[in-house]
Amino acid sequence: MAEHVSTRVNSARLPQYVGRTVRLACKVLKLQGETALVEASDGGQVHVRLTRDANVTDTYIEVIGSVLDESTIKMMACINMGSHLNMQLVNDTIELVHDPRFMGRIF
Amino acid sequence: MEAELSRGIITRLFHAQDGDDDLYTSQPTVQFLSVRKVDAPSHATVDRYRLIISDGEYFMQAMLATQLNAMADEGEIKKNTVVVIERMTRNLVQGKQLVIVMGVRVVAQCDEKLGNALNIQPPKGEKSEGVSPAPVAPPAPAARAPASSGTKNAYAPPQSRQEQAPPKQQGAKTNSIYFIEGLSPYQNNWTIKARVTQKSDIKTWSNTRGEGKLFSVTLMDESGEIRGTGFNAVVDELYEKLQEGKVYFISKARVNLAKKKFSNVANDYELTLEKNTEVTECLDTTNVPAVKYNFVEFPNLGELVKDSACDVIGIAKEIGENTQITAKSTGRTMNKRDLTLVDRSGHSVRLTLWGVQAEQFHVDGDPPVIAFKGVKVGDFGGVSLSMYHSSTMALDPDIPEAHALRGWYDGVGANQSFQSLSNSTMSGGATGGFNRAEMRTLNDVKESQLGEGKQDYFSCRASIMHIKGETIAYPACPTEGCNKKVIDMNGSWRCEKCDKSFPRPEHRYMVSMAVADHTAQAWFQGFNDVGLAVFNMPANDLVEIKERDEAAFNVIMHKAICQTYNFSCRARQETFNDTTRVRYGINRILPMNYEEEGNILRDLLHSDWGRA
Numbered sequence: 031m032a033e034h035v036s037t038r039v040n041s042a043r044l045p046q047y048v049g050r051t052v053r054l055a056c057k058v059l060k061l062q063g064e065t066a067l068v069e070a071s072d073g074g075q076v077h078v079r080l081t082r083d084a085n086v087t088d089t090y091i092e093v094i095g096s097v098l099d100e101s102t103i104k105m106m107a108c109i110n111m112g113s114h115l116n117m118q119l120v121n122d123t124i125e126l127v128h129d130p131r132f133m134g135r136i137f
Numbered sequence: 138m139e140a141e142l143s144r145g146i147i148t149r150l151f152h153a154q155d156g157d158d159d160l161y162t163s164q165p166t167v168q169f170l171s172v173r174k175v176d177a178p179s180h181a182t183v184d185r186y187r188l189i190i191s192d193g194e195y196f197m198q199a200m201l202a203t204q205l206n207a208m209a210d211e212g213e214i215k216k217n218t219v220v221v222i223e224r225m226t227r228n229l230v231q232g233k234q235l236v237i238v239m240g241v242r243v244v245a246q247c248d249e250k251l252g253n254a255l256n257i258q259p260p261k262g263e264k265s266e267g268v269s270p271a272p273v274a275p276p277a278p279a280a281r282a283p284a285s286s287g288t289k290n291a292y293a294p295p296q297s298r299q300e301q302a303p304p305k306q307q308g309a310k311t312n313s314i315y316f317i318e319g320l321s322p323y324q325n326n327w328t329i330k331a332r333v334t335q336k337s338d339i340k341t342w343s344n345t346r347g348e349g350k351l352f353s354v355t356l357m358d359e360s361g362e363i364r365g366t367g368f369n370a371v372v373d374e375l376y377e378k379l380q381e382g383k384v385y386f387i388s389k390a391r392v393n394l395a396k397k398k399f400s401n402v403a404n405d406y407e408l409t410l411e412k413n414t415e416v417t418e419c420l421d422t423t424n425v426p427a428v429k430y431n432f433v434e435f436p437n438l439g440e441l442v443k444d445s446a447c448d449v450i451g452i453a454k455e456i457g458e459n460t461q462i463t464a465k466s467t468g469r470t471m472n473k474r475d476l477t478l479v480d481r482s483g484h485s486v487r488l489t490l491w492g493v494q495a496e497q498f499h500v501d502g503d504p505p506v507i508a509f510k511g512v513k514v515g516d517f518g519g520v521s522l523s524m525y526h527s528s529t530m531a532l533d534p535d536i537p538e539a540h541a542l543r544g545w546y547d548g549v550g551a552n553q554s555f556q557s558l559s560n561s562t563m564s565g566g567a568t569g570g571f572n573r574a575e576m577r578t579l580n581d582v583k584e585s586q587l588g589e590g591k592q593d594y595f596s597c598r599a600s601i602m603h604i605k606g607e608t609i610a611y612p613a614c615p616t617e618g619c620n621k622k623v624i625d626m627n628g629s630w631r632c633e634k635c636d637k638s639f640p641r642p643e644h645r646y647m648v649s650m651a652v653a654d655h656t657a658q659a660w661f662q663g664f665n666d667v668g669l670a671v672f673n674m675p676a677n678d679l680v681e682i683k684e685r686d687e688a689a690f691n692v693i694m695h696k697a698i699c700q701t702y703n704f705s706c707r708a709r710q711e712t713f714n715d716t717t718r719v720r721y722g723i724n725r726i727l728p729m730n731y732e733e734e735g736n737i738l739r740d741l742l743h744s745d746w747g748r749a
Contacts, residue, residue, distance in 0.1 A: 116732050122739045 036094050037137055040124050041074025045100040054078075054103060055092045055111070055120050068093070071121035077102045084108060090115040142166050142219070142251055147195040150236055151257045153227065166244060167192055168219045168251050170547055172201070172209055175535045186214075187535070188238065189544055190222075193252025196548070198540055199225075199236040208241065217247040256544050316360035320392050320406055328388040330419055331356035331363075334510075335529045336381045339372055352376050355402055355527060356387070357429065364400045364527075365390060367410035378416055390414040401446040401511055401525060430508060432538060435484040438522075441514045449522065450508040450538050451478030452546045454485065459495050472496050478507070478522075481545050488512065488522040494530070504546070505532045506539040571705040571725055572596040573737070580656030588708025588719040595708065598729075599652035599659075600701040601671065606694055608649075609668065609683075610676040612642030620645055620665075644676035652704070661706065663723040670726045671697050703727040 036051045044052070054076065056068035066078045066086060078093055079102065080086070088110040095103040127136060143165035170189040186201040186209045201209060208214040224240030315327040335355040342349060352375075353366040365387070367375050379385065387408075395407040410416075430448045433441065441447055455477035461470050474495035479485045488509065490498055511528040515521045524530070533539060576596050577585075587593040613620045614632035623630040623642045630642040646668020652661050665676065672679055672693060683690040705725040710717060741747055 116735070119732060119735045119739060122743075123735070126739070126742055 035137060038124055038127060039070075040072040040121055041070035041076050041101070042072050043124070043128065044076065044097050044103075047097045048099060049097060051094065051096050051106070052103070053092055053094050055090070055115065055117075057090055057115075057117070058086060058088075061086060071117045071124060075101070079104045081105055081107075085110070089113045142168055142191070142193040144192050144194050147190065147192045147197050147254075147257055150227075151195070151197055151234060153234065162224075164221050164223055165192070166219065166221050168217060168247065169214060170196055170216065170250060170254065171543060172215050172218075173533060173543070174209075187540065189540070189547070190236070190238070191250070191252065191254035193254060195257035196254040196544060197236070197257045199238055202237050202239040205238065205241060208243075213243055214241065215246070217250060219244045219247055219251070250547070254548065256541065256548070314386075317356065317358050317363045317404070318360035320363065320408075322392045322394075322406070324392070325389070328386050329356070329358060330384060330386050331358040332384045333379050333381050334362070335527055336379060337526055339376060353400070353527075354379055355529075356408070361404060362402050362429075363404045363406060363408055364395065364402045365408035365410050367414075371410050371412060371414070374412070375410055375414070375416060384419045386415075386417045386419050388415050400527060401513075402527070430510060430536070430538075432508075435478075435480050435482050435486050438486060438514060438520045443514060443516050445514050446511045446525065446528075447514055448508070448510045449478065449480075449486075449488075449512060450506065450542065451480040451486075452504050452542055453477070453500065453507050454479045454504050456498070456500060456504075459498075474498055476507075479546075480542065486520055486522060488524070490524050490530075494524065500532070506534070506542050506546075507532050508534045508536070508539060571703050571727055578656040579652070579654050579659050582708070582721075583657055583659065586719075588710055588721070590710065592707055592709040594706070594724075596703070596705045597654065598701065598703050599654040601650050601698045602653045602658060603651040604671070604694055604697060605649040606690075608647065610644040610646050610680050613645040615639055615641075615643040644680045646672075646676045646679075659721055661704065661721045661723050663726065667723050667726045670702070670728060671700070701729050703729065 034051075036053045037047065038053045038055065039047060040054070054068070054070055056070050056076065056078075058066055059069055059075065060067040064080055066080055068076050068078055068091075070076055078095065079098075084105060086108060090111040090113065092109045092111055093103060093105050094107045094109075095105040098104055126132065143163075146163070146165040146167065167190045170191045171187075173187050175185045175187050183203050184206060185203065186206060188199040188201055189196050190199045201214070205214070214220070221242045221244055222238055222240070223242055224238075226237050226239060228235050228237060313328075314330050315324075317329055317331060320327060320329065333354050334357045337353045339350055339352045342351075349369050350372050351366055351368045352372050353364055356363050356365055387410075390408040390410050392406050393409055395402070395405055400407065430450070432450050433447045435449070435451070438447070438449070453476045457475035457477075459472055459474045462473055463470050472492055472495040474490045476488045476490065476498075477485050478488055508531045509522070509524075509528060510531075511525060512522045513525055513528075515523055533543075573596065576598065579597060579599060582595055582597065587595055612623050612625070612630060614623050614635055614637070616632065616635050616637065619632065619635055621632055621634045623632045623639065626638070629638045629640060631638045645665040646663070648663045648668050648671065650661055650663070650671075651658055653659075663671075668676055668679075679690070679693065682693065704723055704727075707722045707724055708719055709722065711720050712718075
């Protein structure tokens with residue numbers, strides 16, 4: 031179980047997870063062949079290296095991938111989330127998950 | 138917005154001593170958080186404006202000098218205006234520093250509050266004594282003690298009170314002025330000096346003994362309150378003479394035992410105003426307090442006995458519509474309007490206005506501070522408040538609590554979410570509104586034995602586990618409003634109630650389903666609206682699919698389960714033949730809006746409860 035854990039993050043928390051697998055709920059800003067530029071729930075921009083058969087169709091997606099550096103993720107899978115997503119709520123959830131009171135219990 | 142407020146000036150002004158005169162010529166820049174006209178006492182001829190001045194760090198009370206009234210009248214000075222105070226001074230009023238703003242230069246009008254000012258004055262205690270000066274306080278408690286202990290042996294105490302009273306009063310009356318507390322049926326040569334705090338309408342009655350009319354007033358002085366009633370001829374004489382808010386010398390009225398049924402004034406006695414009662418208007422009103430309040434903080438309301446009267450003060454955050462309801466007991470229609478009051482405890486409570494007051498209640502602008510006296514505590518839907526005939530309501534009163542509330546609301550309170558003490562929604566628990574504040578778990582519902590004896594209402598969130606597939610709908614009469622089951626009579630469907638037959642009935646859902654949450658499972662019964670929400674198609678369609686294609690029907694049933702909804706339910710005990718069981722009927726079914734629920738959970742985690 032420990033190997034397949036992917037913590038949900040925003041752009042500010044990426045540095046903490048370099049080399050690890052994360053989930054990033056984000057809004058697609060630019061889609062160019064092999065890479066995409068997305069905006070995370072806290073407004074920060076992240077580069078996503080897409081897989082060959084990536085299926086990015088909606089405005090909001092959740093990318094599961096490994097963190098290469100503090101602004102790049104290498105995608106493993108992505109989930110389309112539709113055209114509306116309350117990013118404020120997503121960000122609040124991410125911050126709450128990382129709250130020391132809860133972090134130990136969830137991950 | 139380039140204006141820079143002079144930080145620290147409020148702190149210095151508040152703690153200023155004599156001799157800090159250069160403080161008053163320093164020309165600081167401040168922002169007015171609020172500019173409010175004050176109700177002038179009856180002897181003043183000119184309006185006064187009360188201000189809240191802020192330097193971005195703290196705020197405090199101030200008064201606008203009357204020579205600047207025009208600027209406020211004209212709107213040059215208003216909420217959020219930033220000014221340089223060119224001239225100011227300070228007065229010692231009731232032991233407190235009060236800044237008087239005498240010269241001002243407007244820098245800019247602003248749309249919002251600059252900085253995040255806190256109240257420099259700690260909130261006052263809740264017992265307010267209006268404007269009563271300090272020296273009067275000591276004799277009053279002393280006088281009250283003997284009066285409340287035996288009322289029968291009132292001879293000795295009135296004498297001692299009479300000795301205490303003369304030194305205070307400057308009146309040139311032949312009788313010395315009594316305190317209201319000192320009145321008893323054994324004295325008839327007294328005069329009181331009191332303010333009319335409330336006057337009722339003229340009421341007429343007719344019963345077996347005849348007809349009549351009456352009016353009543355509530356009279357108040359520093360020692361207490363007493364009710365006075367005038368009947369028939371006295372109404373004509375005194376009704377116009379006694380005006381609310383004014384002070385009168387009253388003598389030669391009869392002192393009787395109070396009829397508690399008709400009044401909630403705290404006094405064992407009451408006055409009957411008669412033909413020989415003398416009422417003279419008094420112009421020296423300095424010693425008589427305006428209205429004495431004894432405010433109860435909202436969390437403590439629950440401790441008060443039901444139907445008792447209390448005083449409250451709060452901001453009217455929500456003002457309901459004036460609605461008409463029919464009183465079941467009398468059959469008459471009444472006007473009613475609900476207000477939601479909030480106070481600094483973070484709670485909100487519902488208060489109901491009736492009759493003419495409900496109709497005429499109108500407020501422009503920001504939610505006002507309202508002080509209520511003598512409102513009834515009820516337990517309708519949690520804790521609720523209601524106006525009596527004799528209750529009084531004062532909008533934006535000029536008392537310290539009101540200003541403190543105003544400052545708090547303008548600063549913090551407007552955006553705060555409140556915990557409701559009055560639990561039902563505006564439409565009331567009876568109509569089945571979904572009540573988030575009172576949500577229960579199914580286990581809680583079962584353990585509390587809701588519905589046994591009388592019917593109970595509750596709200597909950599649960600997921601559908603199973604729907605009874607045998608009967609999901611019944612054939613109903615298509616006539617608008619009639620949902621009675623129709624009988625199949627050889628191809629034609631007949632409705633007994635409407636006495637009509639139809640070729641095809643309108644099927645209506647009658648769903649019996651097992652729902653569960655993380656604590657327990659229960660069976661809920663729902664009707665057409667529930668079926669529509671769960672299956673997303675009219676009953677006729679589903680019945681047809683069931684008859685035509687069993688497999689498709691099963692698929693639909695399968696899709697309906699494991700969906701989560703918010704329910705508003707009614708629990709009732711019902712008897713079938715021999716068995717008596719509590720059955721849960723669904724009043725409202727609401728599909729989950731995950732975003733909304735997520736927001737609520739997030740707010741809950743961010744609230745004080747979540748941070749503990």
